[in-house]
Amino acid sequence: MKRVSLFLLFSLITCYSYSQVKPLDMQHLQKRLSRSDTVYIVNFWATWCAPCIAELPSFEKLQKTYKNQPLKVLMVSMDFQSKLKTDVIPFIRKHKYTTEAYLAIRKNDQEWIDQIDKNWSGAIPGTLIVNNKKGIRKFYEREFTYDELNKLYQTTK
Amino acid sequence: MKKLIVLLLIAASGLSFRTAGGGYKVGDVATDFKMKNVDGKTISLANYKNAKGYIVIFTCNHCPYAQAYESRIMALDKMYAAKGYPVIAISPNDPVAIPEDSYANMQKRAAERNYTFPYLLDETQDITRAYGATATPHVYVLQKTASGNVVRYIGAIDDDTEGKNPNKNNYVQKAVNALLNGTKPEITTTKAIGCSIKWKKEA
Numbered sequence: 001m002k003r004v005s006l007f008l009l010f011s012l013i014t015c016y017s018y019s020q021v022k023p024l025d026m027q028h029l030q031k032r033l034s035r036s037d038t039v040y041i042v043n044f045w046a047t048w049c050a051p052c053i054a055e056l057p058s059f060e061k062l063q064k065t066y067k068n069q070p071l072k073v074l075m076v077s078m079d080f081q082s083k084l085k086t087d088v089i090p091f092i093r094k095h096k097y098t099t100e101a102y103l104a105i106r107k108n109d110q111e112w113i114d115q116i117d118k119n120w121s122g123a124i125p126g127t128l129i130v131n132n133k134k135g136i137r138k139f140y141e142r143e144f145t146y147d148e149l150n151k152l153y154q155t156t157k
Numbered sequence: 158m159k160k161l162i163v164l165l166l167i168a169a170s171g172l173s174f175r176t177a178g179g180g181y182k183v184g185d186v187a188t189d190f191k192m193k194n195v196d197g198k199t200i201s202l203a204n205y206k207n208a209k210g211y212i213v214i215f216t217c218n219h220c221p222y223a224q225a226y227e228s229r230i231m232a233l234d235k236m237y238a239a240k241g242y243p244v245i246a247i248s249p250n251d252p253v254a255i256p257e258d259s260y261a262n263m264q265k266r267a268a269e270r271n272y273t274f275p276y277l278l279d280e281t282q283d284i285t286r287a288y289g290a291t292a293t294p295h296v297y298v299l300q301k302t303a304s305g306n307v308v309r310y311i312g313a314i315d316d317d318t319e320g321k322n323p324n325k326n327n328y329v330q331k332a333v334n335a336l337l338n339g340t341k342p343e344i345t346t347t348k349a350i351g352c353s354i355k356w357k358k359e360a
Contacts, residue, residue, distance in 0.1 A: 046221075048221040048352075049352060049353075051353065078350045080225075082321070109313070113348045122349050123353035124350060124351075141353075
């Protein structure tokens with residue numbers, strides 16, 4: 001019995017040492033970004049996108065650095081919806097990312113892209129920053145280094 | 158005379174600046190090009206004397222979204238080349254950034270998959286920039302007219318990259334069918350998630 005509970009405890013710890021990837025549709029994403037006391041930085045990425053993977057550590061670092069500030073970083077995967085269990089969850093687990101992670105649930109790409117930003121061509125990586133209190137909602141179709149990301153946060157918060 | 162040439166030069170540079178910004182929009186005249194095909198020959202749109210237009214597709218080896226669409230790109234050429242709308246595939250990426258997209262690897266993939274259409278390397282990336290392609294795959298349907306090759310459709314091949322929806326909207330097919338029927342496409346611009354184009358690092 002003791003062994004079983006130890007095992008359970010151990011699995012709980014390993015389970016929660018990284019983020020659970022949840023499916024997320026547009027309605028829920030918009031709702032997630034609606035608080036006025038929080039700055040949101042939403043990165044759109046995919047497991048197959050090399051420049052995306054290269055910049056994810058910067059987003060993780062930003063969230064960890066400012067964990068005591070009202071900042072929420074979200075990693076929203078644009079992988080195929082069928083790849084949640086085979087690719088996206090194992091990827092987040094492997095890299096032990098603790099930043100909030102989601103998989104975009106969409107009927108088609110276009111609807112999703114246009115609702116994030118009309119000027120987004122659909123190329124990834126892309127990053128959305130939202131500060132409702134200041135009325136800021138800006139989308140960047142580009143890559144970020146940690147310093148650039150930090151600067152973006154500092155000038156938006 | 159000299160003054161005129163200078164004026165013309167200024168006008169021309171102004172034009173190229175404009176296109177360098179956002180690329181083509183539907184209704185613009187697309188420039189022709191000379192690019193090396195995987196068979197070693199140089200290809201221009203003008204080579205296709207009997208074409209009524211072109212399905213120009215910026216695509217590449219390495220991108221999973223391009224790979225997901227590869228068989229649909231091949232099908233488009235089989236469907237429309239004989240009707241006067243051949244597929245012209247262009248790889249826009251810097252092979253230094255993505256070795257999988259090198260000329261040799263393009264040759265390999267084209268041979269393995271039996272591409273029935275040219276697969277060109279945009280070595281200078283000038284055409285990619287002029288067209289305004291941002292991701293792979295990215296389609297430009299051109300119609301040959303008296304005033305040049307007019308852009309009639311820009312965007313995705315269909316609205317179902319993952320290939321799961323039997324009722325998908327086949328944008329490119331619909332656009333080309335409309336042109337073949339002597340009408341204009343109903344949907345002229347669409348978007349899809351794709352791999353961003355890998356530009357050469359500035360020297």
